[in-house]
Amino acid sequence: MKRALISLSDKSGIVEFAQGLVANDFEIISTGGTQKMLEEAGIKTLAVEEVTNFPEILDGRVKTLNPYIHGGLLGRRDLSEHVATMEKLAIRPIDLVCVNLYPFKETITDPSKDFADAIENIDIGGPSMLRSAAKNFNDVTVVVDKADYEKVLAELNNEGNTTLATRKKLAAKAFEHTASYDAMIAHYFAEQLHEVAPEKLTLTYELESKMRYGENSHQPAWFYRDALPKKYAITSAKQLNGKQLSYNNIKDADAALRIAREFEGPTVVALKHMNPCGIGQADNLEKAWDLAYAADPISIFGGIIVLNRPVDVKTAEKMHKLFLEIIIAPSFEPAALEVLKQKKNLRLLELDFSAKDETPAFETVSVMGGLLVQEQDMTLEDLADWTVVTKKAPTKAQEKALLLALKAVKHTKSNAIVVANTERTLGIGAGQPNRIDSTKIAVGHAKEFIDAETVLASDAFFPMDDCVEYAAKNGIKAIIQPGGSIRDEDSIKMADKYGIAMLTTGIRHFRH
Known part of the structure; x- marks a missing residue:
């Protein structure tokens, strides 16, 4: 009988996945809350202690760090010496690992949690199992993403095992997952120590979308978001209308948001090709729009507009007369939204402006063979x-x-x-x-x-x-x-x- 080890913090979908594994003659090893959920669903499991012959200790900090677990993951089935050692020591192979990690990101982004909470949510056993399983992908299937449950079960149902190509791809995904996890921890410690130039810079981003193209139509491009989301950022905007943002749209929108961050009163920023082409400020949004438009009524054509107040219908009607690429605002009145949505390709983005004064992040620029890093220019003299x-x-x-x-x-x-x-x-x-x-x-x-x-x-x-x-x-x-x-x-x-x-x-x- 094959063995699968399941230990999850995000348990959504796991009951159905485990049932599929059992149907394919897998014996399930599990821990803590995951084991309880599976048992309650009628799925028989083995506790980790039954495999390791050693109790969970130190408030759960040590439970899977054991040769009966890692030997079962790392032992190569194609090497007779490994097989003989495992048989001699009664180490049974583990053929599949399904693990996701302690919620470190969720902990450090929760204002009610402190440093001690963050430390306790640094997973040690989980990344170790993932790395062991991923290293031995020739023999072991490693699953870190519930989006892969269906594919894994389909291959098990059809072939009796996952394919080598799938195991290799899942192993790469596991290493990406643990690398990102460690990068967040390293970044968190650097922030705690107020370290502005760490000796090793570890950055982690998550794929938001594949772009239609980059700066030009022959250049493939992808959009990644910061693994630790920022509220006042294009990645956090809610798109209400229009086609997918392009590479150039995103760069321009980011530049326009940086400008809008400077102003407190009703302000409209018009931007084209990373430069402002008009900025208007007034005691109401409609007048601010009139002023921004008057600044350069030619260059505003096909531009990016940021308004730092909810868009009213009168302002919307004036903007509707022009060809614009993107309009970004804290919100849109229903009647204003109805007017602007008449142009199906016009991108309308809603964004929380209340967080515009958050601590400035560092910005990075790639160069051939390296990376330039600097703090954002948040200084403004008065x-x-x-x-x-x-x-x-x-x-x-x-x-x-x-x-x-x-x-x-x-x-x-x-x-x-x-x-x-x-x-x-x-x-x-x-x-x-x-x-x-x-x-x-x-x-x-x-x-x-x-x-x-x-x-x-x-x-x-x-x-x-x-x-x-x-x-x-x-x-x-x-x-x-x-x-x-x-x-x-x-x-x-x-x-x-x-x-x-x-x-x-x-x-x-x-x-x-």
């Missing part, structure tokens, strides 16, 4: 951090406009220049090889709207005074920039020459 370096100081209205421009330039690809007033961005120059070209683009877009409240923000210092002169000649009244150039004094003198205000922050916001 008036208390600014230094007026010119003879003229900004007005209160200009200060408000400078803050909006600074929030926008922080999320614009370098070299980045943003022109804004108190309500919206007026012009955005992004990603140019030199700063003066970005300045010309931003000022050029803003030109017809420039007035006494119009200001300019730069994501990095001015290497020369040409940007300041160009801005001043075209009506910009105040400039904010990090400072730090060896030619800062030239830019300050140029601002004084034209009688405009300049402020420095000391913080650069490059976004490559």
